[in-house]
Amino acid sequence: MTALTLPPVPARPPAPAEVPPRQGTTLLYQREPLLLDCGRPVNDVRVAYHTYGTPGEHAVLVLHALTGTSAVHEWWPDFLGPGRPLDPGRDYVVCANVLGGCAGSSGPRDLSGGGADVPVSLRDMARAGRALLEHLGVRRVTVVGASMGGMLAYAWLLECPDLVDRAVVIGAPARHSPxxxxxxxxxxxxxxxxxxxxxxxxxxxxxxxxxxxxxxxxxxxxxxxxxxxxxxxxxxxxxxxxxxxxxxxxxxxxxxxTEAMDRFQPGDAELRSIRAPVLVVGISSDVLYPPAEVRGHAELLPYGEYWELDSPHGHDAFLMDPGELPGRVRAFLAG
Missing domain, CATH: 1.10.1740.110 (Rna Polymerase Sigma Factor; Chain: A)
Incomplete structure (x- = not known):
């Protein structure tokens, strides 16, 4: 058997995991309660988060998917790191585990006070996120979200229009279909x-x-x-x-x-009221959120821009087969 001579392994660029994140948990609404959309006031809301880069008054806020966490460096290596769309050398990047989550933030049973589970909404999540940003000293944000995070980006655009200067919605509609x-x-x-x-x-x-x-x-x-x-x-x-x-x-x-996502049903008039520039990305083979549906909602936005990722891998392509997506997002954020 002839021995194979392998070529030398080229030096790799710094991986996102090598960018030291800062991890924290804070307690919000200790004095005044957060009034949930269901009508229940809640105090002492716990929010777990990660930050990357130098703190400042402007941040890029990453909104995670349904089963995601605030640790962006663990699940989105194509997007976080030097020269990537989320560059801690350039941006102050923030990601929080959502209200109702189970990765450090207050979950359904925490919010219920031991009684029946309390429903949370995407708008509730945006309001809790805003309180976190105020705690961190952030006054303006660019929002980037995929899947559930993309739907949550729409909630931020509607709930906090004074705070969001632009947004990226990846693989998500504005509202759930039947x-x-x-x-x-x-x-x-x-x-x-x-x-x-x-x-x-x-x-x-x-x-x-x-x-x-x-x-x-x-x-x-x-x-x-x-x-x-x-x-x-x-x-x-x-x-x-x-x-x-x-x-x-x-x-x-x-x-x-999942119930919060299903209940989030903004009307066309609400979408037409959004004034921030929004890049909306559909995925060609997405069977959960077909690209025609995603594009239809994008066309209602006064300053919406639609782009489609071509991949055979369906909804999860934004994680497993991003192709030209990071470059497209980077260009939009730079603009």
Whole structure:
């Protein structure tokens, strides 16, 4: 057998994980309560967050997806780092775990005071986020959100128009369609039918089918599973995804956040009232939020700009196959 001579490994650029983040948790609304949209006042709201870069009066606010966290360096390496759209050498980058989350911020049971779970809204999340920015000394923000974070960006544009100077919405509509609500309803039904963790695993499997596309699964999950011979690869893939989420996420948070997304239904007139420049990105193979739907909402924005990411990998392409997306976002933020 002839030995292979491998070429030298080129020096890699600094990875986002090498940019030291600052992690914190703060207690807000200690004097005056946050009045939730459901009518309940809540005090002592805990918000966990990460910041990157030098603090200042302007920040780039990153809004995470449904099961995401505030640790942007862990889940968006194509976007955070030197020369990338979120450059801590240039920008003060802030990301908070959402109200109702389970990664350090006050969750549904915290807000309920031990009683029945209290519903939270995307607008509630924006108001809590605004209080965090005031705590950090931030007076103006550029908002960047994908998936649930993209819908939350619309909530920020409507709830805090005096604070947001521009926004990027990636792979998200302004409001959920019956299709998206139906998928979430099925996922919540699974959780309620099998509380204690098993239902959450099934909910994740349902969601994963909408996060990818038929083309993506044909490319990545065809044939027999390498983990379990004789079993389809897609079967063990979905089981693995369910197990992973079940080990790190809270079923009450899953219920609360998906319900908040489903209830967020801004009308066309509200969207036409948005005056900030907004880059809206659709994904060509997204079956959860089809690009025509995303584009239709973008066209209602007076200063909206639509661009489409071409990828076979569906909704999750913004994470796994971003292609030209970072460059497009970087150019919009620079403009």
């Amino acid at each position: 299709w998206a609500i139906g998928l979430n309803t099925a996922a919540r039904s699974a959780i309620r039918a099998a509380p204690g963790g098993e239902g959450l695993k099934v909910a994740r499997q349902i969601a994963m089918l909408s996060y990818r596309s038929p083309q993506s699964f044909a490319l990545t999950q065809s044939g027999e599973s390498p983990r379990r011979p004789g079993t389809p690869a897609i079967t063990t893939y979905l089981e693995h995804q369910g197990e992973k989420l079940g080990a790190r996420f809270c079923e009450q948070t899953y219920l609360a956040l």
